[in-house]
Amino acid sequence: MxxxxxxESMEGIVIDQVIRDQEYSMAIKHFHxxxxxxxxxxxxxxxxxxxxxxxxxxxxxxxxxxxxxHKTSQAGSKSHxxxxxxxxxxxxxxxxxxxGLPSLEKVFEDYYGVSRLPxxxxxxxxxxxxxxxxxxxxxxxxxxxxxxxxxxxILLIISRSRKRDVMKEMPPRVQTxxxxxxxxxxxxxxxxxxxxxxxxxxxERFFISKSYLSKIFRxxxxxxxxxxxxxxxxxxxxxxxxNSQYSITExxxxxGFESVTYFERVFKKHCATTPLxxxxxx
Numbered sequence: 126m127x128x129x130x131x132x133e134s135m136e137g138i139v140i141d142q143v144i145r146d147q148e149y150s151m152a153i154k155h156f157h158x159x160x161x162x163x164x165x166x167x168x169x170x171x172x173x174x175x176x177x178x179x180x181x182x183x184x185x186x187x188x189x190x191x192x193x194x195h196k197t198s199q200a201g202s203k204s205h206x207x208x209x210x211x212x213x214x215x216x217x218x219x220x221x222x223x224x225g226l227p228s229l230e231k232v233f234e235d236y237y238g239v240s241r242l243p244x245x246x247x248x249x250x251x252x253x254x255x256x257x258x259x260x261x262x263x264x265x266x267x268x269x270x271x272x273x274x275x276x277x278x279i280l281l282i283i284s285r286s287r288k289r290d291v292m293k294e295m296p297p298r299v300q301t302x303x304x305x306x307x308x309x310x311x312x313x314x315x316x317x318x319x320x321x322x323x324x325x326x327x328x329e330r331f332f333i334s335k336s337y338l339s340k341i342f343r344x345x346x347x348x349x350x351x352x353x354x355x356x357x358x359x360x361x362x363x364x365x366x367x368n369s370q371y372s373i374t375e376x377x378x379x380x381g382f383e384s385v386t387y388f389e390r391v392f393k394k395h396c397a398t399t400p401l402x403x404x405x406x407x
Contacts, residue, residue: 133261135269137216138276139209140257142166146204160212160229162279163187163197164254168205171198171299172239173346176311178299179239184247186240186283190233192363194356196347208254212276226277227284236287246282253279306333307345311353318357319381324350358382359395366404373400 132141163172165185172181173196174189180200181187189195191214214229221228242250253275260268260275298304310331314320327350328335342350358380365376377388392400 131258131262133258135261135272137213138257138261138272139211140254140261142206142208142258144204144206158191160191160214160233161187161189161195162210162212163189164208164210164250166206166208166251168207169201170205170207171200171345172196173198174238176308176315177238178304178308178345180299181239182241184242184244186242186250188233188237188240188283190237192360193237194346194348194353196345198345198347210254210257210279217273217276220273221277224273224277227280229280232280232284236283240283240286242282242286246286250279250282253282303341304345306331306338307342310338310342310350311346314350314354315357318354318361319379320354321381355391356395359392362388362392362400363396363403366400373404376400 126146128144130142130144132139134140163181163186165181165183165187167183169183170181172179172187173194174187175193175195179187181197212229218228218230257272257275260271265271298308310327313327313330322330324339325335328338331338339350342348342353346353348356362376362380365371365379366373369376371379373389374385377385380388382388382391389400392398392403396403398406
């Protein structure tokens with residue numbers, strides 16, 4: 126069973142709470158331009174971010190930076206209760222700057238990953254989250270201001286907690302042989318996304334069978350090896366389109382695409398626009 130307890134939004138902010146007591150693995154493709162905060166109220170999950178897998182438990186907060194590949198999957202019991210908060214930097218950054226608050230870009234670059242809050246801060250955090258949902262549901266006078274104030278408190282609690290615990294590591298990464306293998310392959314593809322190595326060649330490089338590599342990679346990331354490689358290519362393509370003078374044909378070649386037509390098709394699939402439009406918009 127899956128039950129949505131609330132789903133509310135205003136410009137720049139979307140919040141929802143979902144309870145599940147069935148096996149659930151986040152749908153792909155999960156790679157977007159918003160910042161995301163995941164709060165696990167009950168249960169435990171595996172959370173894959175970029176190339177690392179974390180074991181997330183009740184009371185943990187997961188920060189996912191924009192453009193990061195991520196996916197949750199079952200760990201232990203099938204049941205879990207979570208709140209998801211999605212934030213648009215384009216909408217919220219001007220307000221945060223005017224209020225003298227840290228930018229979303231800085232908070233998520235410095236602290237992405239998993240934070241484990243002390244009980245008192247966790248209870249305060251839950252109150253703020255339910256407060257945001259109530260304000261958005263009832264839309265009383267100046268509710269937008271109240272929502273932003275509560276959001277600022279959430280960001281400050283996370284920042285303070287991470288700064289205070291700067292010498293402590295995040296909750297441990299999952300170190301099973303399976304997750305270790307996937308980490309190694311994902312890391313290789315992230316830094317060598319232009320590679321045209323086949324699945325057979327990658328399996329040989331990491332001394333595992335092709336079928337096993339294909340199976341565990343999809344189990345952990347929710348993506349095929351080639352889908353993950355293409356996402357890494359798209360992230361690099363966005364940087365090149367924004368920060369270089371290379372032509373679209375040259376970028377296609379640098380990223381190992383067999384043709385510019387195929388590159389444009391993959392880019393539009395993942396980025397919802399063409400490379401040329403993306404370059405003009407940025």
